Each structure stands twice: as structure tokens, then as C-alpha cells.
Amino acid sequence: MIPTLKELLEARERISGYVAKTPVLRSDNLDDILGARAWFKCENLQYSGSFKPRGAFNCVLQLPASQREQGVCTHSSGNHGKALAMVASKLGLPAYIVMPQNAIRAKVEGVLLWGGQIFYCDNTNEARAEALSRVEKETGAIFIPPYDYPPTIAGQSTVAAEFLEQVESLQVLLAPLGGGGLLSGTALSAKYFGGEVAVIGGEPTGADDAFRSLNSGKLVLSHQPKTIADGLRTTLGRLPFRILKEEKTEVLLADEEMIIQAMKLIWKHLRVIAEPSGALGLAVALAHPDKFRGKRIGLIISGGNIDLDLPLPWQQKPQ
Template sequence: MGKWQDIDKQTIKETRARIDHMIHWTPLLRSSAINKLAGCQVFFKCENFQKVGAFKARGAANAVLNLSATDRKNGVATHSSGNHAAALARAAAEAGIPAYIVMPSTAPEIKKQAVREYGGQIFECAPSLQAREDRLKALVKSYQAIFIPPYNHCDVIEGQATCAFEIFEEGLSLDVLMAPVGGGGLLSGTALASQFYSPETAVIGAEPEGADDAKRSFKAGKRIPMENPDTIADGLLTSLGEINFEIISQYVADILTANDEEIIAAMKLIYERMKIVIEPSCAVPLAVLLKNKSLFQGKEVGIILSGGNVDLSKLPFG
């Protein structure tokens, strides 16, 4: 893993070629009903159709493929509440190496099930960052596995950057590109790709009000970790990573928030109008857009639909 400053236009392109056999080039969809409601042209990048059902497949694949033969030998380890866990388990399986995954006991069962199906070994812990880190440290020591963080890692960030790269490769010249933000892997990768491939595009982060550490950190100019996050967007509970914050501070135009009621309404709108399955975290950018219509009036806006791993028995609407 190098420095994020080493990531450039060429390395993102090379990363996309490297991971090509392990991921989908996901489609861009539009909805005339949503365009009318939003008062702008919205292009949805459907990472809910990605391998493992989320953009996380990109970063995990790149991180594993970049490991040396020596580092691969003892496998990989991480802590994750869901999508990164499944993505790393799958990438490890493709590489023929073991994956040791620490997951909080409260993680959605659908996400635990996915990790098991990809051959990952799950080690449950209490639902706190400290518990996750302690259990991970013990696993890394025990198995001599390589830790692949969910977001605070240059290879992971560069893998996530390939999502925005695909958007710009299709010839879109967007006024705005929006991505949800939790740990910041997707948003920082999106910001870098936009800077190199479409510098006139403003990148905006979208975050739940109940887990708004990225917005507060962005405004304060320093990282402010989230304590006791509370939001339906379970994929965005994590505090912003250090490397991610550096990139976001430099290349992101703004971070806007929406509350759970607004997130649920946006999620329902996508189900009804676009007929696709998304998870709550995925709906946050659309919720933010609809809440701030005047900012986007008449513009061309890209939204990355980050994932579709939702427990259908627990949908937040009837």
C-alpha cells in the first residue's frame, strides 16, 4: 500500500483493468418521474448490481490482488458490519486464501450469511469499535493474516475510485456527483477520480443526520469521531477514516445530511419508481438531493447507489 498522493489518472485506469475479472461494469439508470420530482437530471450508478451487491467488491478485489505472494500466504482479516466483510471474503476465495472476518453481533443476518457463503470465517464481537479492533488484533496475531481495512487503505480507496471512473468513461459531464459517506472509502475514491477525470464536477457527500461525523469533521477541519450513531442507514455508522478525511477535505465540495424519515422516503421512491432493490444507506444521496432541491435545480447530477444488501423482512415501509 503506497500513499494516496500516488494515486493518479493512470493508476485508477490500471486498477480498473486489474480488477476487471472480479467485478461488473455497473449500469447507469434514469427515472423521468424522479427527474421531474427533483427538478434536475439524475443518473443513478447502480452498484447495488455489483458483485456481493455493493461497491465494496472493487476495493477488496484491488487490495487482495495487490498483495505479494508472501503476504497472501496467511490470508487476510478485517472487521466490518457487512458489505466489506462479504467483499473481502469473496476476493480472498477468488485468490484461494483464507479470510478472517470480525463482525459485530448486531450485523444484519443477510450480511453474515453472505460472508459464510463466500467462505469467510466469522468471529463475532460486541457492537463497538473497540471490541472490533481488539478481536481483530488477536486474530491477526494468531493467524499472521494481513489486515485489509474497510476504507482507511489506499488500495481500497483506489478500487472504489473505479466506480466514478466508469461514470466518466461513459462520457457523462456531470455538474455534481454524490456518494454516501460512512468511513469515506467511496467518497474519497469518487473525489479522486472526479478530480482527475472531470475536475469541473462538484463532488458532494451524503450522510445521515444520526451519524454525521463526516459533516462535522469537514466543517471543523479536523476529524471528530462519531459516538453512539443512530440511523437506519446501517452501512454508514462508521467514523471517517484518517486517509479518507485528508482526501475529502481537499477534493469534496460539501457534505449534506438527511434524517431517517427522509432516507426512508427516498428509499421507497427508488423501489416504487425504479423497481430495484437498495439498502437504506444507498438512499441517502437522493434524500439529500430532494431535501436541497434549489442547490441542484436544472443540473446534471450523478448518484452512486452504493449497495442492495437489505433484509427484505425488515423493510422500513409497508
């Protein structure tokens, strides 16, 4: 079921005491580079370092107390797992997180910091599903889906709903696209609260399953991503696909070099850290300048969880 306007409004009310109203930043220098007026919604400054607590809180807070007591579980490349561990900690619940063995260290540490218990698996959909099923059976925990679930999408929609109140008369909203929870929520908020604002998803060239899905009209399930943007390596979910298809949401691509350049520019001009996935909006705007020239654009920096013990991507020597 696609979340309704009523459910979007209820989600915002439900999570209002649990998540931060994140700031919007801008830079005249970035405007000059883009040839546009740009505002950046900093979900990298959200609790747990990404937008993910919005959906996680909206899901968990709707569970009956008898179900909550069993704990919660999920699969995640990092940010959703970290967010769910934080949500569980705040609500006094156990959290069990299935993560790929190649998960980013900073995200693994984030899950552990909030008391989450990690179960590692191979980096395949089959291994992930098998590990999650085993965790559910062994613990009795309730599965909280990271993106392909109406309450998750309703929670993520609050990012754009907030953004549209903070900045008037935006013509375009840009958000990264992996599983599709954030972008489909953004599309729904734009539909109900955004007037004529267009919604565009940013996807890595090396993980372009959503681009191919929306252009062909059929969900692409075979997927071998190769991108620095670890949060966007997952396949597009069925419900987000349906929403994005119905709302005629456009997806644009950016290559690895452009993603790294966007991360660097965000640090240089906004003085905040964006993880590769979080920089996709700016990467796409840089890669397709004619699409945005002269417009008022809003870009969602979805997260900032990177390993600060390693050189930042633009500081690393080419292999």
C-alpha cells in the same frame, strides 16, 4: 499517501477482469420529483451486492503470493466483509471477518455464503480493534482495511471513473459517506477525470461525524451513531478526511424519514433494491432540492444488501 493518478489507472486495470461494469439507470418520474436530470450508478448490482469488491480486489491482488496464502482478514459492518469473503473465495484464500454482534442478518449470511469465518465483537471501535488483533495473531492473515488505506480508496475510485465515462457532462456526483473510502475515491476520480463536476457526500443526520469534521477542519473521533443506514455508522477515516478536506468536498445531511423515502422511490421507479446506505444520494437530493434543481446529477447507489425476510423499511409500522 493519497493515491496518485497512476495508481487510480492501475487499480482500474488490475480489477477489470474481476468486477462488473455496473449499469446506469434513470427515470423521467424521478427527474420530475427532483426537478433535475438524474442518473443512478447501480453498485447494488455489483458482485456481492455493493461497490466493496473493487477496493478489496485491488488490495488482495497486490499482495505477494506468500502473504496471500495466509489468508485475509478485516473488520466490517457487513458489505466489506462480504466482499472480502467473496474475493478470497474467488482466489482460493481463507477469509476471517470481525463483525459487530448487531450486524444485519443478510450481510452475515453473505459472509458465510462465501466461506468467510466470522468473529463477533461488541459494537465499539475498541472491541473491534481488539478482536481484529487477536484474529491476525491467531491466523497470520493479512488485514485488508475497509476504507482508510490508499489501495482500497484507489479501488473504490473506479466507480466514479466508470460513471463519468457512461454519462457525459455530469455537473454533480453524489455518494454516501461512512468511513469515506467511496467518497474520497469519487473525489479523486472527479479531480482527474471529471472536469468541473462537483462531488457531494450524503450522510445521515444521526451519524454526522464527517459533516462536523469537514466543517470544523478537525477529525471528529467521538461518535455515537443512530441511523438505519448501518453501513454509514463507522467514523470517517483519517486518509479520506485528508482527501475530502483537500478537495473541498461538501457533505449534506438527510434524516431517517428521507432515507426511507429514497429507498421506496428507488424501488418504485428504478425497480432495484437499495439498502439505506445506498439511498443516501437520493435522500440528500430530496432533502436539499434547491441545491440540485435544473442540474445533471449522478447518484451512486452503493449497495443493496437488506434482509428480505423482514418488511421493507417503508412497510414497517412506526414504533
